[in-house]
Amino acid sequence: MDRKPVTLPAIVGKKNSRSKITALTAYDFCLARILDDTDIDIILVGDSLAMVSLGFPNTLPVTMDAMIAHTQAVSRGVQNSLIVGDMPFMSYQISNEQAIANAGRFLQEGGAVAVKLEGGVRISEKVRAIVQAGIPVMGHIGLTPQSVHQFGGYKVQGKNLLQARQIKQDARELEKAGAFAVVLEGIPSDLAGDITDCLKIPTIGIGAGPHCDGQILVLHDLLGLNQDFTPKFVKRYANLNVEIKQAVGNYIEEVRSGAFPDAEHSYGNEKQSLKKVDNSNGNH
Ligand code: KIV
Numbered sequence: 001m002d003r004k005p006v007t008l009p010a011i012v013g014k015k016n017s018r019s020k021i022t023a024l025t026a027y028d029f030c031l032a033r034i035l036d037d038t039d040i041d042i043i044l045v046g047d048s049l050a051m052v053s054l055g056f057p058n059t060l061p062v063t064m065d066a067m068i069a070h071t072q073a074v075s076r077g078v079q080n081s082l083i084v085g086d087m088p089f090m091s092y093q094i095s096n097e098q099a100i101a102n103a104g105r106f107l108q109e110g111g112a113v114a115v116k117l118e119g120g121v122r123i124s125e126k127v128r129a130i131v132q133a134g135i136p137v138m139g140h141i142g143l144t145p146q147s148v149h150q151f152g153g154y155k156v157q158g159k160n161l162l163q164a165r166q167i168k169q170d171a172r173e174l175e176k177a178g179a180f181a182v183v184l185e186g187i188p189s190d191l192a193g194d195i196t197d198c199l200k201i202p203t204i205g206i207g208a209g210p211h212c213d214g215q216i217l218v219l220h221d222l223l224g225l226n227q228d229f230t231p232k233f234v235k236r237y238a239n240l241n242v243e244i245k246q247a248v249g250n251y252i253e254e255v256r257s258g259a260f261p262d263a264e265h266s267y268g269n270e271k272q273s274l275k276k277v278d279n280s281n282g283n284h
Contacts (some may be wrong), residue, residue, distance in 0.1 A: 003080050006080060008113065011082060011202065014213065021041050021042065022214060023041060023043070024042075024222065025043070025044045025219050025220075028070065028077075029076050029077040030077065032076075032078050033077030035078075035081060036081050043081045043082070043084070044083075044216060045071045045084070046116075047088045048086075048218050052218060064088060067088050071083065071112050075110060075111030083114075084115065087099075087117050092117055093126075096125065099117075099126040100133045103130045103133070104133065104135060115137055116183065117137060117140065119139075119141070120166075120171065120173055121166075121170050125177075131179070136180050138183060139170075139174035140183040141167055141171060141185070142183075142185045143155065143157045143185045145185075154186070168191070175201050180201055181204055182199070182201060183203075183216060184196075184203050184204070185205075186207040186208065188208075189209025190209075192209050196211050207232075221236070222236065222237050222238070224239035
């Protein structure tokens with residue numbers, strides 16, 4: 001596909017032109033390269049990596065070094081989509097200096113164009129500091145997975161008036177602090193629509209209904225690779241875990257029966273030169 005690199009102003013401009021922003025996660029070179037061949041606007045190297053690829057029960061254990069290594073792998077496969085690196089738990093909470101230094105690594109070492117941080121009012125100072133250092137920031141509010149223990153599980157947020165007000169306030173503060181976009185996760189559709197209407201920056205929803213300026217999903221969920229994970233907000237566009245098992249089953253059968261490898265998948269030799277080798281061996 002012939003397309004130009006997606007820029008940050010182009011993402012922000014989509015809100016005004018009312019064209020939806022599309023975003024997906026990727027954690028490795030191969031899938032990032034496939035995504036980049038589509039028309040996807042944003043590739044997020046999400047800290048969901050911890051659960052999806054590394055098998056942890058939540059996102060908390062993934063480290064800065066792991067996030068940087070995976071962002072580098074994604075960058076090697078991407079020419080056009082805009083890459084956002086997800087700042088992992090405890091990589092930005094301690095001080096403005098820590099937040100700026102770690103955010104900088106995503107751009108300098110990872111090849112990302114922007115970083116994403118979880119939290120609203122309580123981290124707005126960090127967002128301001130990172131943006132002032134010249135690093136674009138995407139916010140992330142609502143059901144923020146790094147706060148899973150505070151929430152007591154992965155529960156939809158903003159269902160009551162008090163919570164809804166707080167999330168709206170979080171969104172406003174992130175905009176004021178200079179975020180270029182904000183992810184709204186796990187909140188009621190009406191609240192997401194209300195926030196989308198009151199912000200100048202785009203909102204990108206996940207489990208936040210249809211009124212956001214864009215949508216993001218975890219690629220493995222969309223492809224049906226994650227066989228046990230079927231929350232209401234995920235739509236499976238493929239069921240690759242079944243296809244993979246079928247393909248591997250066929251492979252096992254063919255290896256056992258001797259049908260693979262056949263002549264088509266085996267190397268021939270240069271008969272002439274082998275004969276020469278035989279002859280010369282015989283002469284000795
Ligand atoms: O880590 C992640 O994958 C995310 C999103 C899906 C928003 O934060």
